[in-house]
Amino acid sequence: MAKFITLFADKPLNLLLGGYLSHITVAYQTYGVINKDRSNVILLCHALTGDSEPYIDITNNDKGWWQNFIGSGLAFDTDKYFFICSNVLGGCKGTTGPASINPETNQPYGxxxxxxxxQDIVKVQRVLLDKLAIPHLKAVVGGSFGGMQATQWGITYPDFMDNVVNLCSTLSLSAEAIGFNHIMRQAIINDPNFNGGDYYNTHSPEKGLKIARMLGMLTYRTDIQLTKAFGRETKRSSEFYGDHFQVESYLSYQGEKFLARFDANSYLRLLRALDLYDPSIGFKNRQDALSKIKARYTLVGVNSDQLFKINEIRQSKQELEMAGVQVEFYEIYSVFGHDAFLIDYDFFAPMIKHGISK
Incomplete structure (x- = not known):
């Protein structure tokens, strides 16, 4: 079960683009045993809709998002390292986000x-580590949205970690990916129940959020995987304009399942944080920002990834190298596309083990 801590109770967090937040609750989880000199700590940064629990005791009939990667002798070896993972600021799985109570109004932020x-998310993570008396990190590891967090850690706190491991993520989001996110946002904000984001005391925009998730799922997988899994198979009992094909039924199921675990306002805020990520903010340019990274940097791209495309990841590698960053780059193929870093253990385990042990 996640642990909880309150940060910024004495002094508010001033946000990068204006505004502030105080009394921020952070949900986090730990795995493994910390050693005496606290030198074996690794921070895990979750993807867009993840949470603070990448591993869950399977006796609860549930699984974490990196369930098969964490444990004795595995990629994230709990015999060697002490892992910390927190739900991001703005999320809806225990950390302060739009559904949380605003202490100034006693109503949900909405x-x-x-x-x-x-940058704000990373700052909260750093304060969490300070509260937990963690002086240094062996590595910061993240995939997708988490990979951007790992990169920003290297820029903002260059002396705080030995290694950065970025799985399936670029230094900024492409125009096409921003376009996908725009369509997902429009599905949510045009839901009749959205009410400008103030829907917590009434009906939530479930239809819009479901549509958004279905589109997102298409960017996470590949045409090859979908063809292999569903082809043009139809349902025995179907709706001509609804779930007629099996792939439609799969997407509808994923959208419906998402409603039980995620908040529409959090999805909007985190999608925009993904869009806005630019490591050069506060620096002369991107090269100036990237030159701050002192950690050894591992970058892994999947050449079937339809969200963070391989040519964009190769460009990120070149930019990092031009800034003097020590980069180890791996390019693999997986039928699962962007989601491969969550699924293809055999592909990713050796690279993760090497990336965090240097």
Whole structure:
């Protein structure tokens, strides 16, 4: 079960793009045993809709998002390292987000929740580590949205970690990916129940959020995987304009399942944080920002990834190298596309083990 801590009770967090937040609750989880000199700590940064629990005791009939990666002798070896993972600022799995109670109004933040950035998310993570008396990190590891967090850690706190491991993520989001996110946002904000984001005391925008999730799922997988899994198979009992094909039924199921675990306002805020990520904010340019990274940097791309495309990841590698960053780059193929870093253990385990042990 996640642990909880309150941060910024004495002094508010001033956000990068304006506004502030105080009395921030952070949900976090730990795995493994910390050693005497606290030198074996690794921070895990979750993807867009993840949470603070990448591993869950399977006796609860549930699984974490990196369930098969964490444990004795595995990629994230709990015999060697002590792992910390927190739900991001703006989320809805225990950390303060739009659904949380605003201490100034005693009502959910809703539309009043400020715009957040990955830089803000990383700052909250750093304060959490300070509270936990963690002086240094062996590594910061993240995939997708988490990979951007890992990169920002290297820029903002260059002396705080030995290694950065970025799985399936670029230094900024492409125009096409921003376009996908725009369509997902429009599905949510045009839901009749959205009410400008203030829907917590009434009906939530479930239809819009479901549509958004279905589109997102298409960017996470590949045409090859979908063809292999569903092809043009139809349902025995179907709706001509609804779930007629099996792939439609799969997407509808994923959208429906998402409603039980995620908040529409959090999805909007985190999508925009993904769009807005730019490591050069506060620096002369991107090269100036990237040159701050002192950690050894591992970058892994999947050449079937339809969200963070391989040519964009190769460009990120070149930019990092031009800034003097020590980069180890791996390019693999997986039928699962972007989601491969969550699924293809055999591909990713050796690279993760090497990336965090240097």
């Amino acid at each position: 539309s009043q929740f400020p715009i957040i950035t990955i």
